[in-house]
Amino acid sequence: MLTIGQLAGYVGVSTKTIRVYHDKGLLPEPDRDASGYRRYGAGAAIELIKIRTLAEAGVPLARIRDLRSAGDDEFQRAIEEIDAGLSARIRGMRATQKRLRQLAEGRLLAIPAEVTSYLEELTRLGFSERWVALQRDLWILVFTTHPEVAVALFRDQAEIMADPKSRGLFLDYDRAHDFDSHDPRLEELAGRIVDATRERYGTGELPGVETDSAIPALIQGAVNASSPAWRRLDTLIRTRLGQA
Structure with a gap:
């Protein structure tokens, strides 16, 4: 079992972020043990990884909360939509990066x-x-x-x-x-x-x-x-x- 600090370190988020996820209802908050510490198991770590991945893809926390209770088909469709949106953002960012590099080279040409x-x-x-x-x-x-x-x-x-x-x-x-x-x-x-x-x-x-x-x-x-x-x-x- 992991403490909140250990969980945060392994998954790559801050303890503050985990507490926000608790408050928003995204990640269940475990009971405290006899020493007064909350302990997290493998299931919590897996859920946290899923939440972090969706959040990094730009999915709002409210939408992530809804997806946690979605069925397999609904979840898969949502992931495909998120993936398509992320791909569009990547294409836009690459185009912006290209224009930025052209600007740095003094040849930003919005012309044929x-x-x-x-x-x-x-x-x-x-x-x-x-x-x-x-x-x-x-x-x-x-x-x-x-x-x-x-x-x-x-x-x-x-x-x-x-x-x-x-x-x-x-x-x-x-x-x-x-x-x-x-x-x-x-x-x-x-x-x-x-x-x-x-x-x-x-x-x-x-x-x-x-x-x-x-x-x-x-x-x-x-x-x-x-x-x-x-x-x-x-x-x-x-x-x-x-x-x-």
Whole structure:
């Protein structure tokens, strides 16, 4: 026979936990012996192991108490349900672990493989690391917050980049980052970008997410905050497109 301390040590729980199980009606409390100590037999140890296993699987104590009085079939069904739930939690934790490791490696990409390939191609085409990082953050935001339109928007962008003339405009936009905000080249670049935009989309509404979304402004705000020249360029473009 075991004392409560010995039982706790063998099963791997604290004596306080055993007393909680007594109070909750999960584990019968044995009578005291002649010395005034409660003694636990093998049956109590086995029951405690079952309770500990269920508790570690996340089963509430009230549910564990109900299962103690369940028949074999009901108990088996409950165990299968618990196992399925635990498997789902494990899958979720593994996915979280993967994202955590990606975050630690600086590559948390909530974006499809084709976008990743596109970003790698931008570097090869001569875009700055700053531009590629901004594009990555942009597409992470769009794919996370507006997945219903993200693919169409991305493919439109990729098609534009495939055209050497259009790609040249974006390269010039990238290089304008370090211009003085009053540099006359910004006026000329804004004009070329507006002309190209109207040539592709006409004078109607430009493609994008729903008009009440705060994400486009959030993205453009992050871009503009990194460069006074980019901020002025954005203002010039919006004014000429009638979006100011």
